[in-house]
Amino acid sequence: MTDDDHYTLGGLGPAIRLSASSLDLFITRLEVDPRWSVVALSEMLASEVERADVPDLLGLLLDRFPDRPSDPQTVREFLTPLVTEVRSQVFTEASPAEMRFGLPEFRDYTAVAHWLNLTVGELEWMADRGHWLRSKNPTLQHYRYITIPKRDGVRLIEAPKPHLREIQRRILRKILDHIPPHQAARGFAPGTSTTSFAWPHTDRPVVLRLDLKNCFSSVSAARVRAVFSAVGYTSAARVLAELCTTATPAHELARVDHSHASLLRGRHLPQGAPTSPALANLAMRAMDRRIWGYAQKNNLRYTRYGDDLAISGDRMDPDAVLWVLLRIIAAEGFVVHPEKTKIMRAHQRQRLAGLVVNDRPRVARRDHDNLRALLHNAIRTGAAAQNHAGHLHFREHVYGKIAWIGATSPRRRAQLLAMAEQVDWGR
Numbered sequence: 363m364t365d366d367d368h369y370t371l372g373g374l375g376p377a378i379r380l381s382a383s384s385l386d387l388f389i390t391r392l393e394v395d396p397r398w399s400v401v402a403l404s405e406m407l408a409s410e411v412e413r414a415d416v417p418d419l420l421g422l423l424l425d426r427f428p429d430r431p432s433d434p435q436t437v438r439e440f441l442t443p444l445v446t447e448v449r450s451q452v453f454t455e456a457s458p459a460e461m462r463f464g465l466p467e468f469r470d471y472t473a474v475a476h477w478l479n480l481t482v483g484e485l486e487w488m489a490d491r492g493h494w495l496r497s498k499n500p501t502l503q504h505y506r507y508i509t510i511p512k513r514d515g516v517r518l519i520e521a522p523k524p525h526l527r528e529i530q531r532r533i534l535r536k537i538l539d540h541i542p543p544h545q546a547a548r549g550f551a552p553g554t555s556t557t558s559f560a561w562p563h564t565d566r567p568v569v570l571r572l573d574l575k576n577c578f579s580s581v582s583a584a585r586v587r588a589v590f591s592a593v594g595y596t597s598a599a600r601v602l603a604e605l606c607t608t609a610t611p612a613h614e615l616a617r618v619d620h621s622h623a624s625l626l627r628g629r630h631l632p633q634g635a636p637t638s639p640a641l642a643n644l645a646m647r648a649m650d651r652r653i654w655g656y657a658q659k660n661n662l663r664y665t666r667y668g669d670d671l672a673i674s675g676d677r678m679d680p681d682a683v684l685w686v687l688l689r690i691i692a693a694e695g696f697v698v699h700p701e702k703t704k705i706m707r708a709h710q711r712q713r714l715a716g717l718v719v720n721d722r723p724r725v726a727r728r729d730h731d732n733l734r735a736l737l738h739n740a741i742r743t744g745a746a747a748q749n750h751a752g753h754l755h756f757r758e759h760v761y762g763k764i765a766w767i768g769a770t771s772p773r774r775r776a777q778l779l780a781m782a783e784q785v786d787w788g789r
Contacts, residue, residue: 398430520632550639583629
């Protein structure tokens with residue numbers, strides 16, 4: 363068995379600690395208390411589970427059982443894999459576990475603080491271990507919140523402030539960049555791109571594309587702790603997860619739809635943190651393995667780029683495949699955006715991550731022509747007059763588009779770069 367075969371993230375592992383006696387008491391309370399709500403379950407769990415674990419355990423229960431199950435023993439079966447001996451001190455261990463992938467070892471909580479050049483008190487503050495910052499003045503919070511309108515609502519960007527951003531970048535460089543995602547993941551990892559995501563589906567009779575709704579915010583702190591636990595961290599798993607997740611303050615949720623706001627209230631991966639793409643890839647590893655296995659068994663091809671999933675085949679029944687994928691995705695705790703699910707046949711434009719894949723992956727001609735027209739006008743009028751969207755770094759924005767188009771067509775790249783050199787970009 364290979365090293366990769368052992369690497370699973372489907373379970374929660376030791377991230378949430380629940381003793382057998384605590385589980386028995388909780389099930390007993392369920393049997394006599396008919397309530398099934400956030401408040402009621404929180405009360406039942408409060409005296410049996412570590413306080414920091416209650417929100418994550420509550421989220422797991424309500425995700426699995428939106429309504430009160432008729433038989434509380436099904437809840438017991440669901441929670442049994444979490445049962446372990448509760449340690450009196452979560453952040454101390456006799457010795458570090460065997461680490462995977464040559465990652466740095468941390469014997470205890472203090473070692474994490476030293477590794478990040480922080481005191482223990484500063485580490486607790488940066489990790490927001492007690493959820494203190496939810497009600498604090500924005501100047502004391504670790505994130506800046508930016509709301510961007512989109513077609514079906516708003517996108518909330520949670521951008522870490524400089525100190526926390528540097529901490530997250532260190533975690534990314536020293537830990538996450540060394541943990542390989544599943545081979546189906548073709549984004550946010552070295553050697554991957556939209557092109558590598560799209561190539562396997564080139565010239566296929568049928569291509570099925572799905573989009574995960576609220577992908578980052580669907581990844582809870584418990585899932586992130588499971589990632590760190592799976593590679594060998596014990597004491598450090600919790601605080602590393604807390605440094606990479608956040609709970610959005612209530613006053614920032616006014617314009618967010620109810621279902622998304624319910625995810626943002628709990629600890630989740632923030633869209634805007636440098637660690638979030640890599641952690642999302644790793645948190646979705648179990649889902650990738652299940653879909654990949656199904657695809658291999660049925661002579662299909664599967665890849666994923668962030669929250670975009672694609673599966674294709676020469677003799678594929680798209681409705682049957684969609685039925686299976688929806689159930690795998692739901693079982694792994696994610697939701698598919700129904701309006702963005704597409705079954706694309708050979709006589710239609712098959713588009714993945716902005717690339718048309720009917721013949722070979724390439725940017726649609728319309729996108730190329732629009733950029734060429736922009737550069738043509740910019741040569742005549744100057745760049746500022748063509749910056750209709752008000753980009754702060756317009757030159758970088760345009761060169762980024764040239765790189766995107768040029769990744770699949772060196773000829774187009776050369777033509778567009780030649781035009782860009784003639785533009786007066788100003789200062």
